[in-house]
Amino acid sequence: MKVLAIPADVAGCGYYRMIWAAQHLASQGHDVEVQWPEKGSGLEIHIQEDRIVDVVVPQGADVIVLQRISHNLHSQVVPLIRAKGTAVVVDMDDDLTAIHRLNSAYANYHPRSNTPYSWKNAELSCREATLVTVSTPSLLKVYAKHGRGMVLDNYVPERYLDVQPEPDDVFGWAGTTQSHPMDLQTCGRAIQELVDDGYKFRVVGPPSSVKQALRLTKEPEVTGVVPLQDWAEAVSRLKVAIAPLEVSAFNHSKSRLKAIEASACGVPWVASPRTEYRRFFAESGAGILADRPKDWYKAVKQLMDDDTLRKDLGERGREFMRTQTIEANSWRFLEAWTRAYEIQQGAK
Numbered sequence: 001m002k003v004l005a006i007p008a009d010v011a012g013c014g015y016y017r018m019i020w021a022a023q024h025l026a027s028q029g030h031d032v033e034v035q036w037p038e039k040g041s042g043l044e045i046h047i048q049e050d051r052i053v054d055v056v057v058p059q060g061a062d063v064i065v066l067q068r069i070s071h072n073l074h075s076q077v078v079p080l081i082r083a084k085g086t087a088v089v090v091d092m093d094d095d096l097t098a099i100h101r102l103n104s105a106y107a108n109y110h111p112r113s114n115t116p117y118s119w120k121n122a123e124l125s126c127r128e129a130t131l132v133t134v135s136t137p138s139l140l141k142v143y144a145k146h147g148r149g150m151v152l153d154n155y156v157p158e159r160y161l162d163v164q165p166e167p168d169d170v171f172g173w174a175g176t177t178q179s180h181p182m183d184l185q186t187c188g189r190a191i192q193e194l195v196d197d198g199y200k201f202r203v204v205g206p207p208s209s210v211k212q213a214l215r216l217t218k219e220p221e222v223t224g225v226v227p228l229q230d231w232a233e234a235v236s237r238l239k240v241a242i243a244p245l246e247v248s249a250f251n252h253s254k255s256r257l258k259a260i261e262a263s264a265c266g267v268p269w270v271a272s273p274r275t276e277y278r279r280f281f282a283e284s285g286a287g288i289l290a291d292r293p294k295d296w297y298k299a300v301k302q303l304m305d306d307d308t309l310r311k312d313l314g315e316r317g318r319e320f321m322r323t324q325t326i327e328a329n330s331w332r333f334l335e336a337w338t339r340a341y342e343i344q345q346g347a348k
Helices: 010-028 073-082 121-127 135-143 158-162 188-194 211-216 226-238 257-264 275-284 294-304 307-321 328-348
Strands: 004-006 030-034 044-048 051-056 063-067 085-094 132-133 150-153 170-174 202-203 240-243 267-273 287-289
Touching: 004 010, 004 267, 010 030, 010 063, 010 202, 010 226, 010 328, 051 073, 063 073, 063 328, 073 085, 073 121, 085 121, 085 135, 121 135, 132 135, 132 328, 135 150, 150 307, 150 328, 158 257, 158 307, 158 328, 170 226, 170 294, 188 202, 188 294, 240 257, 240 294, 257 267, 257 275, 257 287, 257 307, 267 294, 275 287, 275 307, 287 294, 287 307, 294 307
Parallel strands: 004 030, 004 063, 063 085, 085 132, 132 150, 170 202, 170 240, 240 267, 267 287
Antiparallel strands: 044 051
């Protein structure tokens, strides 16, 4: 079985959901190839009068894995590939139908936007796919109502476990308000109160509207854009990581990614009690769940002050994450892609 993986990007989404797993499987002798999203790469398609009339499937490809496909031509591409006997797997890691209107991606995916992209196109493409893979069980209800779906949790590269934590005397948040416009507000005034009490706060990521979201009196310290290859090291510089999420349909389907990144780096975390964070907390016991502003204040302060507890939760999280690496779980990706191949062969 030859698998051709075509990631949507070469940022976090592409690597976490496809590239790292594909590369590891290839290193183990499986016939899996990554086709990098560069100009001139991808599938060769033939268009007449704004309709796709043919798709050239790379020779020998039994399974093609696509990611977050939402262009108005994608839903035409998928059945044409399948008609040639090649299975199509579509991977989705967010509920695009529930993006907050202040999220920078909202205008791109709204059906009434002036772009060729839409969450309706994504839904239709998933309906046509041989198999849909998603990052959380909730997303199966959005993209795999036909029953041809599998959950692939997010995992981290094994190398994250080798990062030696040398934390600065700070707690922090890894992200940007461009994609998390209303999540930090969950903390209320807790972060400012912690800063007032002498604790230092840092944002791992580019400048954004964190000051306004947290109602801070001053702009917080920011690292600036952190390349993916340096991400784990940047997170490991925090004593405590926070992962607030507002109550929303979008976040109900949100994965556990921020918590597993911190845990892999030996950093204890405080997170909102949303679905996947609750599950990860139950499995790992590596952090603290906080709902109200006073809970956020109490949890972060406790971890910053209590060296023993902070070390214990950090070690507990890192130990659990030894079972949650890409390398230890790449077989799950192969299992899904094999399942797609079997479904497609049955469809023949």
